[in-house]
Amino acid sequence: MTGYNHDILEHYETELQLFTIWMKNQGMTKSTEQAYLADTCQYLRSIYPTELSQTGKIHMMRFLSLMRENGSGDEARNRKLSSLRAFYKSLIEMEHLNVNPAALTAKSKMTKNRIPVYLEDHELELLFQSIEGKYKYRNMTILLLMAYAGLRVGEVHRLNVQDFQPSGSIHVLGKGRKWRIIPLPAPLSAILRQALEERIVPKQSKEHAFFVSQFGRRLSIRMIQTIADETLARLKDKVPTLALKKLSSHKLRHSFATMQIRSGTDIRTLQELLGHASIETTQIYTHVDNKQLQGAMNNISDKIPSGLER
Known part of the structure; x- marks a missing residue:
């Protein structure tokens, strides 16, 4: 876990080790593990030196608000929240914590029906x-x-x-x-x-x-x-x-x-x-x-008053 703040790694060493063991037992890919750990360490920096047993929904909301202030969009914030839900879930399943504040925090509402970028x-x-x-x-x-x-x-x-x-x-x-x-x-x-x-x-x-x-x-x-x-x-x-x-x-x-x-x-x-x-x-x-939408609009084409063009 090189590249992370040494104080964070030392203070939350047990929790991060348990999370890593849990992810490996879940069969997660290496890239997923790395992404989850990066998000988790970012969160831990925001709450340091608070013990995880003392964290609640307020800490989660502060972190997500900070992410928004730093330019993270809804999709990025939701991804980080998913990482933290997995982090707390692992600690509960490993009998280290009793509450998952991330699970109590709602995801940001995403813009629906966004048109994807594609090639013709x-x-x-x-x-x-x-x-x-x-x-x-x-x-x-x-x-x-x-x-x-x-x-x-x-x-x-x-x-x-x-x-x-x-x-x-x-x-x-x-x-x-x-x-x-x-x-x-x-x-x-x-x-x-x-x-x-x-x-x-x-x-x-x-x-x-x-x-x-x-x-x-x-x-x-x-x-x-x-x-x-x-x-x-x-x-x-x-x-x-x-x-x-x-x-x-x-x-x-x-x-x-x-x-x-x-x-x-x-x-x-x-x-x-x-x-x-x-x-x-x-x-x-x-x-x-x-095509159904286009067909529906074509159905009314003859109802549009004529002679309106300049």
Whole structure:
């Protein structure tokens, strides 16, 4: 836990150790553990040197208010609150505390039905024409899995050779360590088979990662994000109208969801494909291309008085 204030680590050493043990027993990924610990240490700095047994809802509200003052939006504040709920829950389950003040604190209301950022079909085509470098085929396969199978960066990172089935489907380990099966289209399955043949040989025989770095290790999350960011930057150079769009690897997943909605995929099936725990998360994509709304408005077009144009 380098990089954190020494006084905080020393004062809350027992609680942080218990939290770490609990997270490992929950089977959380390393990146989730690190994110939860970062949020928790930020909170502990705000209450130091108060003992956790003496904290209550007021401490939670002060911390969240401080986060807002420092520029955190509702989404970031809710994420920090989720981290703290897990932190206090771990201490209760480890018989160290009796009350979870974070569970008593309501999350911020989010702006609903926010339109997600995504790429159009022709922009995706230009994206794949923008892939460069020595490991072009590997990188193309990574971006294809995000744009045409909806995988998250972490899911691409965790993908193993054995997760690609002879049938052409992939077994994906998603958020909350939940598995889902995605039957890939035949062209995408063929590309994965080719990528497997050209896979870099790992340094260790026990390494089963599907995507391997030039150093023979599992390709890191940071490197996968870099591959996407650099390719998206080249796309922006080709398409000036994208200059103001905040594009990232996750926007490729948005593009996949948008494509599915436009193709007539029902919301429940899309939820399964994306691995969303709640269908409310999936519903943001229904507002991207709602033909029913357009049809309803077209129904009244002949009722608008004529001759109003200048």
